[in-house]
Amino acid sequence: MADWDIRKLQILRTLRERGTVTATAEALRMTPSAVSQQLTNLSRQLGVPLLQAQGRRVRLTDAARLVLRHAEAVFEQLERADAELAAYVHGEAGEVRVGAFATAVPALVVPAVTALRVSHPGVSVRVREAEAQEAYELLAAGEVDLALSLAAQAPTAADPRFTRVPLLADPLDVALPRDHPLAGADRLRLADLAAEQWIFGGSGPWSDITRAACEAAGFRPHQGHAAAGWTAILAMVEAGMGVALVPRMAAVRREGVVMRELAADRPVRHVVAAVRTGAAEAPAVARVLTTLRTTADTALASPGR
Known part of the structure; x- marks a missing residue:
């Protein structure tokens, strides 16, 4: 397989666009001798003549045009790679x-x-x-x-x-049945619900959070029912079976449930x-x-x- 060199192919491409070795050297900030040397090396690597003298100028051979036709697809893919890499570096990909x-x-x-x-x-x-x-x-x-x-x-x-x-900090709101006497109370406090039946998991982090919040408000919650999923908990609240602390992130509107923000001693997770x-x-x-x-x-x- 021929030894393809991207940098040298770019020099050949620039020569095609600029027309002379001198103009190519100026565009690439190289010396004319360096341009000629690089293109001679590329011709040797590919095993075909790339330039043909034409008076004081040079012109691309048919082999050089064939090489560039295939190289264009490589340049296009490298441009895409550069764009994607730049996007990655800047967090865009x-x-x-x-x-x-x-x-x-x-x-x-x-x-x-x-x-x-x-x-x-x-x-x-x-x-x-x-x-x-x-x-x-x-x-x-x-x-x-x-x-x-x-x-x-x-x-x-x-x-x-x-x-x-x-x-x-995710606030914990109180879920009450819609017809609960405190559903419309002003400045509801957790301590106002000390005598209620509470619904929370039998064990695990949510049980610990509910117990700790109630104890911080001055009472130990009486667990009337145990459930781990919010759908089950809110269904039981809607049925009037008790009240529950519900993280605001987890709250789902139900027709028969009122979610109340606590005015004081509001717990958060x-x-x-x-x-x-x-x-x-x-x-x-x-x-x-x-x-x-x-x-x-x-x-x-x-x-x-």
């Missing part, structure tokens, strides 16, 4: 794999993906739903590039493997993103993190009554 807990997917990740499709269509996001422990295992193993979880479930900030990035240490500087990852922060800033409107 690349794939980012995201592992996220269930409620973060519709509330944060999907809006971020939608925004990126408009602002940076070259950045693709591949989403994998995963609870916190699994997400961090995937992150450590290199199977995802970014993990979203609750701060309470994330590795500590001292863990050298990861860099944590705060995203938002902190949502964080994490990347492997050093990876936050990767352009596409940084672009996704920036978009997630923007999405988080606008994600939480006040709950509807």
